[in-house]
Amino acid sequence: MSVHTQTHTGAPAAARSAPAVPNKMIARDVKVFYGAKQALKGINVEIQENKVLALIGPSGCGKSTFLRCLNRMNDTIENCRVEGLIALDGEDIYGRSIDAVQLRARVGMVFQKPNPFPKSIYDNIAYGPRIHGMASGRDELDEVVEKSLQRAGLWNEVKDRLREPGTGLSGGQQQRLCIARAIAVSPEVILMDEPCSALDPIATAHIEELIDELRENFTIVIVTHNMQQAARVSQKTAFFHLGDMVECDDTEEIFTNPRDERTQGYITGRYG
Amino acid sequence: MSVTAAKSHYQSEAFARRLRARYAAERNFKIAGIAAIAIASLMLVVLLSSIVTKGYTAFWQAQVRVEVTFDKAQVEERNYTAILRQGLYAQFPEITERGARRTLNELLSSGAPYELEAMVTRDPSIVGTTRTVWVRADDEVDQFVKGYFTRSGPEAERRLNDAKIAAVDALVAKGALVQSFNTTLFSAGDSREAEQAGIWGAIVGSLLTLLVTMSLSVPIGIAAAVYLEEFAPKNKWTDLIEVNINNLAAVPSIIFGLLGLAVFLGFFGLPRSAPLVGGLVMALMTLPVIIISARVALKSVPPSIREAALGIGASPLQTVTHHVLPLAMPGILTGTIIGMARALGETAPLLMIGMVAFIVDIPHGWTDSATVLPVQIYMWADSPERAFTERTSAAIMILLGFLILMNGLAVFLRKKFERRW
Numbered sequence: 136m137s138v139h140t141q142t143h144t145g146a147p148a149a150a151r152s153a154p155a156v157p158n159k160m161i162a163r164d165v166k167v168f169y170g171a172k173q174a175l176k177g178i179n180v181e182i183q184e185n186k187v188l189a190l191i192g193p194s195g196c197g198k199s200t201f202l203r204c205l206n207r208m209n210d211t212i213e214n215c216r217v218e219g220l221i222a223l224d225g226e227d228i229y230g231r232s233i234d235a236v237q238l239r240a241r242v243g244m245v246f247q248k249p250n251p252f253p254k255s256i257y258d259n260i261a262y263g264p265r266i267h268g269m270a271s272g273r274d275e276l277d278e279v280v281e282k283s284l285q286r287a288g289l290w291n292e293v294k295d296r297l298r299e300p301g302t303g304l305s306g307g308q309q310q311r312l313c314i315a316r317a318i319a320v321s322p323e324v325i326l327m328d329e330p331c332s333a334l335d336p337i338a339t340a341h342i343e344e345l346i347d348e349l350r351e352n353f354t355i356v357i358v359t360h361n362m363q364q365a366a367r368v369s370q371k372t373a374f375f376h377l378g379d380m381v382e383c384d385d386t387e388e389i390f391t392n393p394r395d396e397r398t399q400g401y402i403t404g405r406y407g
Numbered sequence: 408m409s410v411t412a413a414k415s416h417y418q419s420e421a422f423a424r425r426l427r428a429r430y431a432a433e434r435n436f437k438i439a440g441i442a443a444i445a446i447a448s449l450m451l452v453v454l455l456s457s458i459v460t461k462g463y464t465a466f467w468q469a470q471v472r473v474e475v476t477f478d479k480a481q482v483e484e485r486n487y488t489a490i491l492r493q494g495l496y497a498q499f500p501e502i503t504e505r506g507a508r509r510t511l512n513e514l515l516s517s518g519a520p521y522e523l524e525a526m527v528t529r530d531p532s533i534v535g536t537t538r539t540v541w542v543r544a545d546d547e548v549d550q551f552v553k554g555y556f557t558r559s560g561p562e563a564e565r566r567l568n569d570a571k572i573a574a575v576d577a578l579v580a581k582g583a584l585v586q587s588f589n590t591t592l593f594s595a596g597d598s599r600e601a602e603q604a605g606i607w608g609a610i611v612g613s614l615l616t617l618l619v620t621m622s623l624s625v626p627i628g629i630a631a632a633v634y635l636e637e638f639a640p641k642n643k644w645t646d647l648i649e650v651n652i653n654n655l656a657a658v659p660s661i662i663f664g665l666l667g668l669a670v671f672l673g674f675f676g677l678p679r680s681a682p683l684v685g686g687l688v689m690a691l692m693t694l695p696v697i698i699i700s701a702r703v704a705l706k707s708v709p710p711s712i713r714e715a716a717l718g719i720g721a722s723p724l725q726t727v728t729h730h731v732l733p734l735a736m737p738g739i740l741t742g743t744i745i746g747m748a749r750a751l752g753e754t755a756p757l758l759m760i761g762m763v764a765f766i767v768d769i770p771h772g773w774t775d776s777a778t779v780l781p782v783q784i785y786m787w788a789d790s791p792e793r794a795f796t797e798r799t800s801a802a803i804m805i806l807l808g809f810l811i812l813m814n815g816l817a818v819f820l821r822k823k824f825e826r827r828w
Contacts, residue, residue: 211717213641240720250711252730262729263719313715320719 159184159324159354160205160242165219167200167209174200176378177219182324182371187346187355189365189386192375193401198358201375202326205356206242207235223324240267243322247329249309251301251316256293259301259312260284263320279319286352287315288345307338314345318353325349327357331364343368362402366390374398458807462800468589468602469544469552471515471578473498475523476537482527487520491542498583499574510570514578516543518603543591544584546601546794548575552586555793566793592801596767597783601794604787606802608769612682612762612777613751613809615770619686620693620750625743627690628697629732632739635698636705637727656695663692664759672760679761683773688756693746700742704735737821744817748810754781780806 160182167175175197182188182205190198200209207228209215221228228238240263251259260280263269270276280297284290289311293304301312310330317325327346331339346355346368359365365372366386373383374395381395393399416422475494482490495511502508519542527534543549547566550556552575556566567575578584595605639645667688671677677684708731716726732739757763763782770777778786784806787799 206718208714208717211713236720236722238720239718244714244718246711246714246718248711250709250715252712252715253734262716262721266721266725266729316715316719 158182159224161220161222162201162204163220163222165201165204165217165221167197167204167218168214168216169212170214174378175204178375178380180373180380180383182354182356184354185350185352186371187350187357187369188371188373189369190356190358190373190375191360191362191365191401192381194360195377196375197378198375199328201380202328202356202358205324205326206239206244208239208244210235240320241322242324242326243317243320245310245313245317245325245327245330248333249306249313251304251309251312253300253302255298256284256301256304256312257297259316260319263316267320269320283315283319284312286318286349287311288341288348289315305338307334307341310334310338310342311345314342314349318349322353324354324356327355329358329360332360339364362390362404374401376401458800458803462797462802462804464553465592465794465797465801466589467553467586468591469549470541470585470587471495471544471548472539472541472583472585473515474537474539477523477527477534479535482534485524487523487527491515491520491523494540498581499577507570510568511574513545513571514548514574516545516602517600518598519543541587543602546792548584549586549602550793551575552579552584592798596769597765597778597786598767599765601790601792601798604795604798606780606783606805608766609778609780609783609802610805612685612766612770613779615682615773615777616685616689616779617747617751619683619773620689621743621747623687623690624693624697624746628694628743629701629739631694632698632701632705633727633732636702637731638723652695652698656699659755660692660753661755661759663688664756666691667756668759678774678776680764680766680776680778681774682770682777684760685757685762685777685779686773688760689750689753692753692756693750696746696749697739697743700746701735701739704738704742705731707738708734733824737824740820740824741817744813744820748813748817751779751809751813752781752806754779754785757782780809 158181162178162180162182165175165178166173178197178201180188180201190202192198203209204217204221205228209217217229223233223238223242226233228242252262254262257280260283261270261276264276264279270279281290281294284293289308292308293299293312301309304312310333314325314330331342334342343364346357349355357365357368369386371383372386372389374381374389374393374397376397381397382389382393384394389398390402393402473491473494474497475490477490481487492508492512495515496502496508499511502511522542523540526538526540544552547556548571551558551567551572558565558567558572562568575584591603592605594607595603596608598604635645635648667684671684671687672679677687712730712734713726716730717723721729754763757779762778763786764776764778765786766776766778768775780802784799784802787795787802
């Protein structure tokens with residue numbers, strides 16, 4: 136499965152497996168400004184391959200801002216300025232050699248609110264592979280759609296109604312459709328911005344299971360407000376506070392033995 | 408303590424009064440709203456019924472039956488007037504005197520001989536035969552038959568004298584003067600003679616003008632809106648452009664006519680009265696309307712759709728053309744069609760570029776002299792003949808028909824392409 140992913144994106148395999156860079160992505164002293172307002176004050180994070188990194192912290196602390204830096208979604212925001220280094224496989228994603236559009240195919244994103252295109256379920260999945268020329272011919276495209284929906288755990292529910300609009304699905308199904316749409320273009324990293332905040336507990340459990348399965352093939356960064364969720368799905372957790380990253384460690388460490396008292400205060404629910 | 412206090416407040420007489428006042432205010436507001444709608448509907452009904460009652464008779468036209476002999480010599484001389492008059496005089500053998508015969512001549516449209524000529528041109532084999540033909544009656548006879556002219560009162564104050572009335576009555580009694588559907592109204596160009604005047608020339612002129620307008624303002628307007636809304640940076644220059652576009656939408660249309668006169672006629676030397684120039688001027692006029700409505704439509708597409716497309720690696724242009732534009736299309740179409748409908752009903756800018764002209768010929772190209780529907784209405788409304796009054800109303804009905812058609816199309820397209828997200 137993972138080999139299949141890599142052949143599609145065509146990323147240099149050497150850079151990926153080089154022992155000197157064990158991290159899929161690294162951020163060094165990342166500062167973000169919205170006009171004159173500074174949203175991030177120098178973030179340093181390593182994102183390890185095939186692990187789930189959870190970003191937690193109170194509202195307005197910059198988790199989502201940081202997440203959106205990782206695939207340059209902040210480019211679309213007027214007056215947004217990013218400083219510092221963010222590298223994917225050792226390559227600066229804000230550098231000249233990387234194209235923002237291509238980067239977003241390699242670093243996919245799932246949003247807070249399910250946002251399927253108002254098109255058929257099939258076209259929702261097939262759109263990405265189509266524009267990136269990843270499937271030649273009808274059969275290959277069908278295969279990509281089926282595989283993506285299967286990986287997102289949605290295939291059995293929608294296989295008989297692929298022509299129906301994606302917006303007609305339930306909220307949880309829509310979010311899994313969006314995940315399937317993201318993995319259809321075989322990204323290397325998937326960013327999830329509070330993917331369960333609009334879903335009920337059952338749909339949330341579905342997505343969490345899915346995240347755990349997807350870890351095999353993808354590197355995942357998830358922003359969440361739900362402490363239990365962070366504890367359940369992630370291997371690494373980073374705690375953000377007021378534009379700073381307070382600490383980043385193994386999830387177990389963060390939740391059982393936080394070094395900073397702000398982290399402790401937040402995870403025990405004393406403030407946030 | 409506080410609970411009981413609050414309870415007593417909500418049960419007090421003062422509170423009940425306030426509640427009654429609130430309901431009364433709501434009721435009064437509803438009554439005012441219903442009254443406003445009722446008054447507006449009444450106005451509309453009065454307007455439409457006045458137009459329809461004045462104009463429906465224009466769809467009928469009095470025709471006179473004449474037995475004519477297409478004499479070979481007269482056909483060669485193209486003396487169709489004589490052919491027609493001989494046929495007419497034959498129906499009144501008792502009238503032989505010159506003056507009385509002149510009265511008979513006036514019963515028929517001055518265009519009637521041309522109808523005979525057209526018949527011969529169509530089918531030359533009828534030369535030498537005698538045929539029964541129906542030719543248009545003069546517009547005064549037509550109006551008299553429709554009951555618009557009085558037959559009583561002093562003869563000098565009447566449009567038709569006693570002799571003419573007698574002749575008309577005689578023809579009606581014989582069944583030789585009847586009203587039939589007025590095809591001329593839909594097939595002819597303008598004319599000084601009401602019975603020969605039609606609006607086909609104006610319809611063709613309007614269509615040519617609208618085609619020019621549409622093919623220019625729709626692509627330019629949508630492209631400008633997409634650029635301004637999706638790509639342009641937000642700075643003081645784009646702010647300035649936005650303010651100017653909004654101002655242009657409110658500029659009186661005659662100003663655009665002056666611009667067209669100065670630029671298209673004066674500078675580029677394009678022909679006067681041409682649908683091409685009319686269309687260019689209308690395009691300038693509708694551009695701001697289309698840009699504004701297209702921007703509103705683009706703005707109403709939720710940003711999550713853009714994020715979704717960008718998030719899987721679509722380029723900004725792909726995001727717009729594959730997702731945003733299709734979703735905004737119903738709104739853009741509605742705005743466009745409303746802009747076109749406005750252009751269809753516009754007169755003022757065309758005054759400036761010479762489209763208010765008496766044009767008999769049907770235009771065949773972009774640079775032929777032409778007029779448009781609202782201008783035709785304006786010119787007919789200016790004509791003193793009674794028959795033009797009803798034709799004015801008829802032309803208004805036809806223009807309204809086109810406008811309703813276009814607005815219906817806008818509603819249909821919006822419903823058809825509307826998608827939920």
